[in-house]
Structures are given as structure tokens and as C-alpha cells.
Amino acid sequence: MEPTLQYQLRLTVSPELADALRADPASASHSALRDVLLRHDATLKCQFDAFADYVREAQQQGTENYPLYQWTLETIENPEKQARYLRSFTVYVNGGEVYGKDVTDIMENELLGLVSEDGVQRVSRFDTNPANNPQPPRR
Template identity: 70%
Template sequence: MGEAWQFQLRISVSAELAAVLRGDPACTSHEALRDVLHRHHASLKCQFDAFADYVSEAERMGPEKYPLYEWTRKTIEAPEKKARYLRSFTVYVDSEEVYGKEVADPLQSELSTLVSDAGIISVSRFDTNPANNPQPPARER
């Protein structure tokens, strides 16, 4: 019997919508998006902000305890990567960043209907299968 992988959805948005959503976590400025998220008990977190939070926590607690600290710090400091991650939002469901197929499928379907609607560019789906995901970089020595 195969493993039951979990999933994560992300949306990419225009720079203009990203600036609005980062300051409006309830998505009140985008009614259709707000309604979809509400129906699925979901919320958004800007990936750049999540990375910056990780770096900040690592610096407070000791970077040696955070294996992705160097990679994450370099990522948010690189202008082209910063621009990309400022426009990418992770979809959390019930405050969880990964969830089952039965949750991801209908949510992805509804979010996909919003693509091209007022700044939503794409909806992406990722799974927890290590074969489908790059492995963390080796620590720099």
C-alpha cells in the first residue's frame, strides 16, 4: 500500500495584488479570494514573509539549530528571488501548511477558477513525496 502524501497549495499573484494581500491577511480587498479561503478555513502567508520569519527566529535562537538558515537568508537577500517570493503565497488550511488530498483537491479547483481574476496569476500544488521535491542544501562549511 502506498504512502498517503500530503499537499500544499500556493498562489502567485501580481506585484500589485501581493502588496495589498501582505497588508490585508483577511483578503478583504479581493472578495472572490476571501470567499474561497473562508469556505475552506484557509488563509494565506507570503512566502517571503515566512522566509524572513524563519531567518529572524534562527538569528534569535541560534542559526546552528536551523539547517536552512544560510540558504534562506541568501534567498531573501537576492533581489530577483525576493521579488519572486514577495508574489508567492502559501495556502494554509486550519493553520496547517500541508493537508490531505481530500482538502487540497476542492480548494485547488476553486482557487484555479480565480486565475486571471484581478491579479491571480497561477495556482501550484506541491506534495510531501521527497522524490518530487529538492532536498535541502548541504550546510555550508
């Protein structure tokens, strides 16, 4: 029996909305987005901040146990990539970074209704199938 796929949604937002969301993760600055997140017990995490947290933790705990440390450090230190990841937010549902298809389908549809040039610019769906995702760089 094949394992059940889990999913993750990510948002790409305007630079202005990114600044607002990083300052207020409750999304008060975008009431329609806040309402979708509340309905699904969901939160947002800026991918740049998640990467920076990973680097900080690796430096505190010992980088030898963090296989993506060097790649992640280089990513957050690269101004071009930094600008991209500052606008990218991962959606967490019930505290989890991956979740079932049913909630993903409903929430994705609701989030797609929010897409506009000056707010949520793109909604992306990822799944846990390794064949569909980039693998860690080899060192």
C-alpha cells in the first residue's frame, strides 16, 4: 500500500504585505487572509525566517547534525535569494507543516480567491512525494 501523500501550501506575497505579515503573523493587515487562516486553524511562517531559525539552531547545536546548514546559510546570505524568500510564506495547519488533501483543497481554493497584484500574488501546492521535490544538495 502506498503511503498517503501530505501537502503544503505556500504563498508568495507583495513586498508590502510580506513586511506586514512578518511584523504581525496574525495577519491583521489582511483581514480576508486572516479569516481563511482562522477557519482552518492555520498560521504563516516566512520562509526566510524559517531558514534563519534553522541556521541559528545549527550554530548553537553543532552544524555537523544539520545537513542543510551550508546550503541554507548561503541562501540567506545571497541578496537575490533573500529577497525571494522574504516574500514566501509557508502555511501551517494545526501546527503542522504538511496536512491532508481535504483541507489543502479547500484552503487552496479560498486562498486563490485572494490573489491580487498588491497582496497575495501566488498560491503554490507541494506534496510529500520525493519524486516531486528537490532533494538536498550533495556535499
